[in-house]
Amino acid sequence: MTIHNNRSVSHPDTFFLIGIPGLEEIHAWISLPFCCIYLVALMGNTMILVVIKTERSLREPMFYFLAILSSVDLALSTTSVPRMLGIFWFDAHEINFGGCVAQMFLIHAFTGMEAEVLMAMAFDRYVAICAPLHYTTILTSRVLMGISICVVIRPALFICPMVYLIYRLPFCQAHVIAHSYCEHMGIAKLSCGDIHINAVYGLFVVSLFLLNLVLIGISYGYILRAVFRLPSQDARLKALSTCGSHVAVLCVFYIPSVFSFLTHRFGHNIPHYIHILVANLYLVIPPSLNPIIYSVRTKQIREHVLHIFTKRVTSNGSLTSLH
Numbered sequence: 001m002t003i004h005n006n007r008s009v010s011h012p013d014t015f016f017l018i019g020i021p022g023l024e025e026i027h028a029w030i031s032l033p034f035c036c037i038y039l040v041a042l043m044g045n046t047m048i049l050v051v052i053k054t055e056r057s058l059r060e061p062m063f064y065f066l067a068i069l070s071s072v073d074l075a076l077s078t079t080s081v082p083r084m085l086g087i088f089w090f091d092a093h094e095i096n097f098g099g100c101v102a103q104m105f106l107i108h109a110f111t112g113m114e115a116e117v118l119m120a121m122a123f124d125r126y127v128a129i130c131a132p133l134h135y136t137t138i139l140t141s142r143v144l145m146g147i148s149i150c151v152v153i154r155p156a157l158f159i160c161p162m163v164y165l166i167y168r169l170p171f172c173q174a175h176v177i178a179h180s181y182c183e184h185m186g187i188a189k190l191s192c193g194d195i196h197i198n199a200v201y202g203l204f205v206v207s208l209f210l211l212n213l214v215l216i217g218i219s220y221g222y223i224l225r226a227v228f229r230l231p232s233q234d235a236r237l238k239a240l241s242t243c244g245s246h247v248a249v250l251c252v253f254y255i256p257s258v259f260s261f262l263t264h265r266f267g268h269n270i271p272h273y274i275h276i277l278v279a280n281l282y283l284v285i286p287p288s289l290n291p292i293i294y295s296v297r298t299k300q301i302r303e304h305v306l307h308i309f310t311k312r313v314t315s316n317g318s319l320t321s322l323h
Contacts, residue, residue: 010172011171013096014094014095014097015097015100015176015182015187015190016094016175016176016177017093017095017177017179017181017182018093018176018177018178019084019180020276021178021272021273021276022271022272023273027087028088030088031088034084034085034284035085037081037285037288038077038081038082038284038288040292041074041077041081041284041291042077042078044288044292044295045070045071045073045287045290045291046070047295047305047308048066048291049067049070049071051304051305051308052064052067055300057300058301058304061139061144062121062125062128063300063301064144065117065120065124066301069114069117069121069249069290070291072110072113072114072117073286073287073290073291076107076114076283077283077284077288079106079107080280080283080284083103083181084180084181100182100187101163101167103181104183104187105159105162107181108162108184109156110155111209112154112158112159112209113151114253115212116155117151118212118246118249118250118253119212119215119216120147120151121249122220122246124139125220125223125242125243125246126219126223127139129223129226129239129242130222130223158205158208161201162184162198162201165198165201166184166187166188169188169193169198170191170192170193171192173192174190174192175190176190178272178276179279180276180280181280183279184198184202185199206261210258220243220247226239227240241297244297245293245294248293249289252285252289256278256286257282259278260275260282263275
């Protein structure tokens with residue numbers, strides 16, 4: 001136990017992460033799907049980034065935002081999953097206080113960045129369908145740079161106070177976190193001090209997160225109104241298909257997050273291990289499914305991914321024939 005700043009604010013040297021409470025005996029089995037999902041996230045998002053980087057034709061704002069989304073997904077899954085696997089495989093339950101707070105900050109910040117990117121992508125689709133003639137004049141390189149800075153800075157600024165709110169809390173005896181990673185209220189609840197401000201600020205950040213969803217809903221209201229005013233059915237279907245990937249990614253990201261929030265606040269009869277499993281899946285499912293969704297539903301991405309795989313298969317076949 002360490003004392004800080006001469007004000008008797010005591011922090012534990014380490015926390016003990018249980019993993020998934022109640023399912024400790026099957027941690028090894030639970031680790032297998034998490035490991036597979038993580039590998040899919042790594043390969044899929046890396047492939048998306050490689051394709052967008054190498055193909056000159058993919059220079060539209062939509063693909064620029066997709067590259068940011070893939071980068072955030074890689075960071076989010078890497079911040080959380082290796083630590084989970086360390087618990088499941090090597091019983092690496094202990095994490096020092098500073099490392100725990102750092103993981104908390106990164107997980108919440110990257111989650112916020114993903115929400116920001118999805119809102120930026122909704123704005124991109126709104127401009128593309130509701131003001132197609134002004135698309136290139138509205139989404140200029142300068143505007144894209146400004147949006148990118150906001151995507152990174154805004155969530156980080158909102159999460160920084162959580163770090164201060166954790167460091168100001170005294171911790172007496174409890175240091176066991178019934179979770180597989182460090183998150184704000186999971187740490188705060190171990191304190192023997194007043195955590196009312198932590199709870200209020202946590203709800204404030206969640207409300208901002210849900211506000212993004214409201215703004216996305218409003219943008220899609222305008223998009224649908226514009227689509228159904230198009231003269232032909234083919235034009236309507238084409239316009240809707242350009243939004244299909246984004247809508248699918250929105251569902252993958254927001255449905256588990258809203259479910260996790262509701263079960264955490266109101267699902268008191270739901271077993272605790274279900275809460276933790278949902279929270280864990282919420283960090284690994286979107287990063288793994290996003291590249292698959294865009295590869296399947298976006299023609300340009302699909303064609304270039306198939307081209308890369310076909311090229312590799314052909315080159316491997318040529319090398320084999322030479323031998």
